[in-house]
Amino acid sequence: EDKVVQSPLSLVVHEGDTVTLNCSYEVTNFRSLLWYKQEKKAPTFLFMLTSSGIEKKSGRLSSILDKKELFSILNITATQTGDSAVYLCAVAKGDMRFGAGTRLTVKP
Amino acid sequence: GAGVSQTPSNKVTEKGKYVELRCDPISGHTALYWYRQSLGQGPEFLIYFQGTGAADDSGLPNDRFFAVRPEGSVSTLKIQRTERGDSAVYLCASGGGPRGEQFFGPGTRLTVL
Numbered sequence: 001e002d003k004v005v006q007s008p009l010s011l012v013v014h015e016g017d018t019v020t021l022n023c024s025y026e027v028t029n030f031r032s033l034l035w036y037k038q039e040k041k042a043p044t045f046l047f048m049l050t051s052s053g054i055e056k057k058s059g060r061l062s063s064i065l066d067k068k069e070l071f072s073i074l075n076i077t078a079t080q081t082g083d084s085a086v087y088l089c090a091v092a093k094g095d096m097r098f099g100a101g102t103r104l105t106v107k108p
Numbered sequence: 109g110a111g112v113s114q115t116p117s118n119k120v121t122e123k124g125k126y127v128e129l130r131c132d133p134i135s136g137h138t139a140l141y142w143y144r145q146s147l148g149q150g151p152e153f154l155i156y157f158q159g160t161g162a163a164d165d166s167g168l169p170n171d172r173f174f175a176v177r178p179e180g181s182v183s184t185l186k187i188q189r190t191e192r193g194d195s196a197v198y199l200c201a202s203g204g205g206p207r208g209e210q211f212f213g214p215g216t217r218l219t220v221l
Contacts, residue, residue, distance in 0.1 A: 004150075034209065041197060041215040042112075043151070048209050088150050095164050096141065096201075096210060098150030 002027040006089050006099035014107050017079050021102045023089030024071040033065055033072050036088040038101065043088055046074070079106045110134075112213035114200050120219045121190055129185040129216045133202030140183050141203070141210060142175055144196040151199055157183060190220045 003026045013019055025033065032050045036043035047056045049065035049072060056063050060079075065072045076083055086101040113132040121127050133140050138159055143151035153167040157177045165175070172190075177183040187194055197217050201210040 006150075032209075036212075041217075042199065042212040045209065045211060090150075092209075095153045095156045095167070096143075096151075097153060098143075100148070100150045 002091075002093070002097050004089060004091050004097050004099040006087075006102050008102060009100065010103040010105070012105045012107065013079055015080055017106075018075065018077045019079060019104060021074040021076075021087050021089075021104070022071065023073070023099055025089075025091045025097075026070060027091045027093050027097060029093040030067070031092045031094070034090045034092060034096075035063055035072070035074050036090065038086045038088055039084075046087075076104075079104075081106050081108055112200055112202050112211055114198075114213040114216050116216060117214065118217045118219075120221065122221050123190060123192060125190050125220075127187050127190055127218065129187075129198050129200075129218070131183045131185070131200030131202075131213060133181065133183070133200070134204075134211060135181075137202035137204040137211075138180070139203040139210075140177060141201045142183070142185050143199040143201070145199055145215070146196045154185070187218075190218075192220050194218060195220045 007022045035046040047063045052067040060077045063074045084106045088101045090098045115130045140157040142154040145151045155165040160180045172188045175185045197215040199215045201212045203210040
């Protein structure tokens with residue numbers, strides 16, 4: 001059975017802290033791994049990873065994939081209150097399987 | 109359009125009624141996905157269209173759920189004899205690339221009383 005597991009489920013930090021969010025997966029027919037940020041209704045796309053070891057970076061966010069160990073991490077440096085959201089990891093395999101998400105709260 | 113749109117944004121219905129939820133994907137996107145999301149959980153896959161045909165409907169929970177995409181663009185998710193457990197946010201996403209990148213609509217919040 002396909003599984004996408006995110007940890008931690010929730011995290012509370014203060015502005016300026018660095019956080020690492022984890023995503024492990026067991027799926028057949030893996031195509032890519034995606035990270036989304038969900039603040040209200042619609043998840044918004046952050047990164048798509050297809051190759052191991054290549055870091056994707058966008059501002060204070062970065063992500064990397066390890067296809068051998070079947071996991072990905074999402075790093076956020078110098079966190080801001082606007083980073084507060086649920087971060088979703090998903091594996092694309094034709095359809096898409098999502099993890100339950102990590103709820104990040106950044107306090108002033 | 110510029111993004112994926114969904115209507116209605118909110119739908120309140122009574123148990124046993126029939127509902128239709130509409131999704132307008134990004135123009136030109138061949139792939140269209142339906143998910144539902146309950147509070148505190150990630151989106152749960154329902155069905156995936158490639159063009160007009162359902163490429164994978166393995167996520168539909170039972171035969172009360174049905175979706176169509178007759179012209180390969182707009183899709184409608186249909187739920188018959190709604191139950192209280194159907195209450196959730198129904199998300200639609202469209203994509204066009206081979207690697208699975210998807211763009212989500214704002215969702216329809218369905219409440220079954």
